[in-house]
Amino acid sequence: xxxxxxxxxxxxxxxxxxxxxxxxxxxxxxxxxxxxxxxxxxxxxxxxxxxxxxxxxxxxxxxxxxxxxxxxxxxxxxxxxxxxxxxxxxxxxxxxxxxxxxxxxxxxxxxxxxxxxxxxxxxxxxxxxxxxxxxxxxxxxxxxxxxxxxxxxxxxxxxxxxxxxxxxxxxxxxxxxxxxxxxxxxxxxxxxxxxxxxxxxxxxxxxxxxxxxxxxxxxxxxxxxxxxxxxxxxxxxxxxxxxxxxxxxxxxxxxxxxxxxxxxxxxxxxxxxxxxxxxxxxxxxxxxxxxxxxxxxxxxxxxxxxxxxxxxxxxxxxxxxxxxxxxxxxxxxxxxxxxxxxxxxxxxxxxxxxxxxxxxxxxxxxxxxxxxxxxxxxxxxxxxxxxxxxxxxxxxxxxxxxxxxxxxxxxxxxxxxxxxxxxxxxxxx
Amino acid sequence: xxxxxxxxxxxxxxxxxxxxxxxxxxxxxxxxxxxxxxxxxxxxxxxxxxxxxxxxxxxxxxxxxxxxxxxxxxxxxxxxxxxxxxxxxxxxxxxxxxxxxxxxxxxxxxxxxxxxxxxxxxxxxxxxxxxxxxxxxxxxxxxxxxxxxxxxxxxxxxxxxxxxxxxxxxxxxxxxxxxxxxxxxxxxxxxxxxxxxxxxxxxxxxxxxxxxxxxxxxxxxxxxxxxxxxxxxxxxxxxxxxxxxxxxxxxxxxxxxxxxxxxxxxxxxxxxxxxxxxxxxxxxxxxxxxxxxxxxxxxxxxxxxxxxxxxxxxxxxxxxxxxxxxxxxxxxxxxxxxxxxxxxxxxxxxxxxxxxxxxxxxxxxxxxxxxxxxxxxxxxxxxxxxxxxxxxxxxxxxxxxxxxxxxxxxxxxxxxxxxxxxxxxxxxx
Numbered sequence: 025x026x027x028x029x030x031x032x033x034x035x036x037x038x039x040x041x042x043x044x045x046x047x048x049x050x051x052x053x054x055x056x057x058x059x060x061x062x063x064x065x066x067x068x069x070x071x072x073x074x075x076x077x078x079x080x081x082x083x084x085x086x087x088x089x090x091x092x093x094x095x096x097x098x099x100x101x102x103x104x105x106x107x108x109x110x111x112x113x114x115x116x117x118x119x120x121x122x123x124x125x126x127x128x129x130x131x132x133x134x135x136x137x138x139x140x141x142x143x144x145x146x147x148x149x150x151x152x153x154x155x156x157x158x159x160x161x162x163x164x165x166x167x168x169x170x171x172x173x174x175x176x177x178x179x180x181x182x183x184x185x186x187x188x189x190x191x192x193x194x195x196x197x198x199x200x201x202x203x204x205x206x207x208x209x210x211x212x213x214x215x216x217x218x219x220x221x222x223x224x225x226x227x228x229x230x231x232x233x234x235x236x237x238x239x240x241x242x243x244x245x246x247x248x249x250x251x252x253x254x255x256x257x258x259x260x261x262x263x264x265x266x267x268x269x270x271x272x273x274x275x276x277x278x279x280x281x282x283x284x285x286x287x288x289x290x291x292x293x294x295x296x297x298x299x300x301x302x303x304x305x306x307x308x309x310x311x312x313x314x315x316x317x318x319x320x321x322x323x324x325x326x327x328x329x330x331x332x333x334x335x336x337x338x339x340x341x342x343x344x345x346x347x348x349x350x351x352x353x354x355x356x357x358x359x360x361x362x363x364x365x366x367x368x369x370x371x372x373x374x375x376x377x378x379x380x381x382x383x384x385x386x387x388x389x390x391x392x393x394x395x396x397x398x399x400x401x402x403x404x405x406x407x408x409x410x411x412x413x414x415x416x417x418x419x420x421x422x423x424x425x426x427x428x429x430x431x432x433x434x435x436x437x438x439x440x441x442x443x444x445x446x447x448x449x450x451x452x453x
Numbered sequence: 454x455x456x457x458x459x460x461x462x463x464x465x466x467x468x469x470x471x472x473x474x475x476x477x478x479x480x481x482x483x484x485x486x487x488x489x490x491x492x493x494x495x496x497x498x499x500x501x502x503x504x505x506x507x508x509x510x511x512x513x514x515x516x517x518x519x520x521x522x523x524x525x526x527x528x529x530x531x532x533x534x535x536x537x538x539x540x541x542x543x544x545x546x547x548x549x550x551x552x553x554x555x556x557x558x559x560x561x562x563x564x565x566x567x568x569x570x571x572x573x574x575x576x577x578x579x580x581x582x583x584x585x586x587x588x589x590x591x592x593x594x595x596x597x598x599x600x601x602x603x604x605x606x607x608x609x610x611x612x613x614x615x616x617x618x619x620x621x622x623x624x625x626x627x628x629x630x631x632x633x634x635x636x637x638x639x640x641x642x643x644x645x646x647x648x649x650x651x652x653x654x655x656x657x658x659x660x661x662x663x664x665x666x667x668x669x670x671x672x673x674x675x676x677x678x679x680x681x682x683x684x685x686x687x688x689x690x691x692x693x694x695x696x697x698x699x700x701x702x703x704x705x706x707x708x709x710x711x712x713x714x715x716x717x718x719x720x721x722x723x724x725x726x727x728x729x730x731x732x733x734x735x736x737x738x739x740x741x742x743x744x745x746x747x748x749x750x751x752x753x754x755x756x757x758x759x760x761x762x763x764x765x766x767x768x769x770x771x772x773x774x775x776x777x778x779x780x781x782x783x784x785x786x787x788x789x790x791x792x793x794x795x796x797x798x799x800x801x802x803x804x805x806x807x808x809x810x811x812x813x814x815x816x817x818x819x820x821x822x823x824x825x826x827x828x829x830x831x832x833x834x835x836x837x838x839x840x841x842x843x844x845x846x847x848x849x850x851x852x853x854x855x856x857x858x859x860x861x862x863x864x865x866x867x868x869x870x871x872x873x874x875x876x877x878x879x880x881x882x
Contacts (some may be wrong), residue, residue, distance in 0.1 A: 046602055056782045057601055154599070160745045162591075162599035168582070169770055172486055173475055173762040298751065301725060308749075316589045316762040319752035320737075322727065329744035332603040336715035341598055344777045353485045 025422045029343040032097035032123075034089045034114055035104040036069035036076065039128055042332030042413055043101060045078040047339075054336070059345035061398060066095045093117035098277035099124040099342055101288050101335060103155075119151065119195040126330055126338040129154035141357035152338035153349040157230040157308045160330025161323040167237035167311065168352040170428040172399035174314025175423050176238040178278030183230040185305035185326045186214045186221040186274045187253050187273040191290075192304045193269065194263050201254060209211060213305070218435035224273065224288040225250035231275030235286055237279060238311065242358045243351075245335065249287040249366075256290055260376060260446055263417045264292050264323045266404060267374070278312075278369065283362035291451040292413045298322070301452075306378070330356070372450040375428070377416045377435065378442045385440045386416060398423045413442050419450065457490045458465045458772040461526035461552075462535040463518045463543055465498035465505065466638065468557055468584070468818065471761030473528060474507040476768075482638060483765070487772035495524045501529045522546035527555040528771055532584075536560035547750055548572045548593045555767040557584035558762055563658040566679065567671035571784035577732025580779040581767035582771045586659040587612055587736045589759025590752040591766070596666035596740065597781040605667040607707035607878060612659040614641045614734035614755045615650040616682050616702040620719075624690050630683060642734070650880055652681035653717040660704035665780045667706060667740065671787045672780075678716040678795075689805060689875055691719050692846045695833060696803070703880060707741075707798065712791035714798050719879040721803050727751070728880075796853035801830065801879040804857070806864065807871045815845060825850045825860040842871045848879065 031047065033040055047054070047064045053059045067437050068086040086092055089110040090102050100118040102125060104111045109130055118125050119140065127133065132139065133153055144151035151209065154164045158181065166196040167176070180186050193204045203276040205222065207215035208250050228250050232243035241247075263270050269292035277286045293300045307325025312318045324330035351358060379385045384406070395402065404417045420428065432445045460476065462469055476483070477494045484490045497515040515521055518539040521529050531549040531554060533540045540561055541866045547554050548569065556562065562569070562582055573580035583593045587610065588732050596605070615637065622633045634651065638642035649655045657679050661672035670676075682702050695698050698721035720731045727749040731737040737753025741747045753759035780787060808814045815834070822829065833846045849857065863875045 034694070044556050049601070057777075059728075059777060133600075160600075161748060165594065165599060166591050170594060170766045171589075171770065172483075173479070173763065173765040174758060175482075265729075296730060298730070301730065303729070313589070313752075313762065315758035317759060319590060319750070321748070321750055323748035324746040327601060330746060331620050333600065333742065333745040336602040337599045340601065343776060348486075348488060348773045354488075357485050360649040 026060055028063050028097065029058065030091040030097045031062050031067040031099050031339060031353050032066040033064060033094055033101045034068045034094050036067060036311050037103065037104065039331045039335065040069065040103040041077055042328045043335050045101065045231065046332060048078055048356055052377070054340055056234065058340045060343055062339065065097050066092055068092055089114040090117050093121045093154040097123055098360065099126060099339060101339065102127040102129060105129055112136060115140060119147050119149060119361065122147045122149050123151045124151070124342045126152045126335055126342070128153070128335060129331040130156040130226070130229040130233060131402045134232040134243050134245050136235065136401065137236065137350070138292050138355060138358055140375060141350035145349055145355050150342050150347050152339050152342060153233065153350070155331045155334035157233045158309055158321070159323070159325040159327065160333045161307055161309065161321045161325060162334070163234065163309045163321050166319070166321060167234060167372060170317060171311055172352070173311040174316050175248045177314060178276070179234055179238050179309060179311045181231070181234065181275045181309035182272050182299055182307050183227045183275045183325065184220065184221055184273060184294050185307060187227070188302065188306065189213050189263070189304050190222070190271065191253065191271055194256070195259055195265070198258055200258055203254060222249040222254055227273060227275045231286060231288060232275060233273070234309070235277040236358065239279070239284060239285065239361065240353050240358055247284070247286050249289070251289040253290050255446065259415060259453065260448065262375060263404060264374060267402065267419055268291060268294060268295050269374070269450065271448065272299055272302070274299070276393040277450065278362040281370035282368045283364035283365035289449065291361055291449050293451055355411055361412060367426040370422045372422055373420045374448040374450060375418045375420065378413045379416055379440050380442060381412070382440060383412045388438060388440060389416060389435055392431045392434045396427040398427050398431050408450050425449065454705060455489060455724065456529065457492050458487065459494040459526045460528050460530060460768060461495040461521040461524050462493060462530045463497045463521055464531065465496060466532065467757040468760045468764065469498065469674055470506055471757045472532065472764050473509055475761060475765050477507055478604070483769055484835045486551060487769045489772055491768065491772055494526050495521055497521055518543040519546050522550045522552060526552055528555060528768060529655045530768065531556040531558060532764065534558055536564050544569060545572065548576050548578060551576045551578050551580045551750050553580070553702070553771045555764055555771070557582065557764060559585040559655070559658040563661040563672050563674050564618040566665065566779070567661065567784060567787055570779035574778055576583045576782050579771050579776050581771060582662065582761035582779070583767050584760045584764060586662045586754070587738055587750070588756065589762045590736055590738065590750045590754065591763070592663065592750050593666060593736045595676050595748070596663060600742040600745065601630040601781070602674045602738055603745050605742040606743060607705070608667050608738060609661055609728065609741045610660070610700050610738035611657045611728055611731050611736050612704045612754065613650055613702060615647065617658070617731065618642050618733050620682065620685065620702065621653070622689070623685070623687055626695070627687055629687055630685060641836060651683055656717045658700060660717060661707060661716060664713070665787065666704040668708070668713060668790065669787055670789055672711065675791065676713070676715050676792050678718070680718040682719050685874065686875070688844060691879065692712065692805060692833060693803060696805070696831065696848055697724050697747060697881065698722060699724060700877065701728055701731070703728070705880065709793040709797035711797045714793035714795035719876050719877065722880055729738040799851045799853045800856050801851055802849045802854070803877040803879060804849065805841045805875040806845045808829060808845055808869050810841070810843045810863060811869060817869060819843065820865055821860045821863045825856040827856050827860050854878065
């Protein structure tokens with residue numbers, strides 16, 4: 025591992041611009057760490073004329089991303105984004121040309137990760153993606169190289185800063201999801217089309233990668249149950265707090281006796297536990313590493329500098345000679361596990377019913393729950409003014425989700441309830 | 454990097470026993486990750502006759518640790534402990550024989566780390582020590598390989614599980630340091646001679662290593678100001694809580710305008726911030742990584758499995774071909790920085806005075822503080838029964854430690870105070 029290490033960069037948005045700036049301004053320190061000089065040899069982006077923060081006019085400009093694979097680069101950085109072309113073609117062509125690849129592209133790897141990992145191995149070059157999950161937090165390396173001794177039982181993460189910002193603001197201001205989302209969009213904290221974030225898809229992309237690293241499965245979006253945060257009301261956030269919980273959108277992957285449970289969903293986490301105190305745009309992951317116990321990693325999960333930090337760390341590792349398979353195990357040893365059925369992970373549930381203020385309502389709800397063996401741990405009834413609906417809020421003891429669902433269906437069929445009941449699982453952390 | 458990777462193991466205590474067990478029972482999975490088979494080829498410990506959990510009777514037994522350097526091993530694991538012989542001689546001889554070394558020995562590296570790192574580089578073999586700081590938490594790799602892009606401004610860590618257990622128990626039970634220490638000793642959570650833990654020395658060993666990784670300085674115990682937790686009273690813990698703080702023993706290293714500030718000391722950290730919620734035997738490190746922001750790593754910092762986990766991760770990295778200097782930069786590029794004077798980091802301080810219940814006492818204390826430009830942010834006066842001393846407790850605004858010290862000297866010289874005042878800095882986290 026000697027001689028200058030040549031890097032081609034596809035994408036000059038926030039992250040690509042950050043990567044270019046660091047490579048051009050901190051070369052000496054990075055060379056110390058890599059044991060060799062790093063040199064940016066080609067760049068590619070949509071608009072050559074766009075003003076750039078860092079002067080890149082001296083660098084060879086390539087018009088088509090895929091052509092970066094034909095340069096003399098040792099490594100290609102893909103920070104174009106998007107799960108299809110041109111990013112996918114660029115990564116494939118680069119690996120086929122035996123160039124190492126560093127990407128921040130969670131969506132692309134969630135769908136094509138196993139195949140690209142196999143291609144990288146076949147060609148004998150590393151494929152790295154620290155920036156693709158939880159931004160600057162080194163959880164990819166943590167799962168790939170550090171927490172490997174006793175196996176992983178479960179990972180739980182707050183992986184989407186937009187959702188966490190919205191939920192944090194809803195709690196802090198008492199405003200609705202729609203109001204806070206609109207404000208986040210106005211401030212640039214949420215996309216004009218927020219669905220990928222608030223619908224849970226982005227969290228699922230990241231979870232698919234962390235699952236692969238933790239459990240040796242191929243990344244598989246089809247195996248993940250996905251629920252977003254649109255249905256979370258300010259009332260739920262306030263009631264959760266009364267029970268000493270906070271609502272977070274979690275990506276969860278865990279072994280159960282009947283298979284691997286992978287899901288993205290809002291959950292209640294107890295105040296004072298690591299995930300509950302992760303505020304605003306921060307991300308965090310708790311990994312239960314067998315007998316070594318739980319480990320928590322927290323930090324900024326998005327934004328130019330945290331993402332740049334992760335990309336640069338991958339580049340330096342590869343320049344220094346880091347090798348090994350993308351997901352920690354050879355691609356041929358990644359094997360799907362059976363998907364755990366919903367009842368595989370009994371847990372307490374938070375339930376909210378908006379009901380008519382009539383005699384017998386509570387008895388009827390309690391009866392339906394009892395018939396499904398769902399027992400109540402605590403309850404709040406609140407918010408009644410004459411003629412107004414009443415909110416009945418409960419926390420159950422541990423029970424399978426399927427039992428709760430059946431009880432809710434029966435309750436929902438009654439004309440005493442004024443809207444679909446809200447059910448949110450409670451996660452230990 | 455092909456062929457079987459041969460490992461020699463010095464030390465068969467809790468950690469050595471754990472390492473042997475993992476190598477002998479999880480060989481297949483580790484081989485997947487390393488890309489080659491790992492084989493334990495020699496072991497060495499004090500007492501060959503001692504019963505072992507894992508059958509190692511088939512392994513070559515070496516009587517003298519230093520002789521492991523003469524085996525056919527590719528890598529020597531040193532988990533004997535102790536900053537002198539035989540551990541030091543074994544590591545030196547192993548590196549000189551061009552064998553990679555993995556050690557959990559914080560004390561030894563805190564004193565000899567720079568020299569051994571240079572020796573390892575000269576011989577062209579890696580020296581790794583993930584287990585030497587914060588046990589199973591991958592903070593060594595995090596600082597060496599992940600948070601490298603924007604530099605580190607500060608690290609703050611809870612690095613000693615014994616101290617954290619004692620402080621957590623003092624708060625939970627309201628008992629004194631001496632009582633909780635005695636109980637911890639009885640339960641095996643504290644050593645018969647607890648001084649290395651409760652005096653802060655163990656935290657300083659670990660801090661010296663993290664400082665080297667974060668700031669590119671040689672590990673230097675002489676540069677660390679060290680204060681332990683013996684003087685922390687239950688009253689201080691209770692008063693801190695009234696001000697919404699918790700007392701933790703922290704290892705701190707940070708850049709200041711006038712040099713590098715390295716210290717081990719009890720500090721107040723605000724409830725709800727990451728370090729405040731680290732309970733019992735857990736460790737945590739917050740690293741402020743420049744523009745990438747703060748990152749928090751939390752997990753078990755000691756014990757067989759977390760430490761074994763860290764040792765195994767180093768072994769697998771090296772077997773896979775991981776190289777590069779021990780402290781992230783070449784040993785010749787490790788340069789000492791000037792030590793920051795005590796006044797370089799102004800911060801708020803917690804102060805407690807036990808005073809006679811006489812008129813004018815508060816005025817006199819306040820006067821001495823005012824003369825040194827120490828201004829009071831909040832105050833509690835409490836605990837007075839007729840004839841009993843009064844505790845006056847204050848939190849100051851930001852001010853240099855030197856000013857507070859001068860004021861306390863003047864106050865202490867007065868006959869109104871009934872013992873030395875207590876001063877504990879308040880750390881942001």
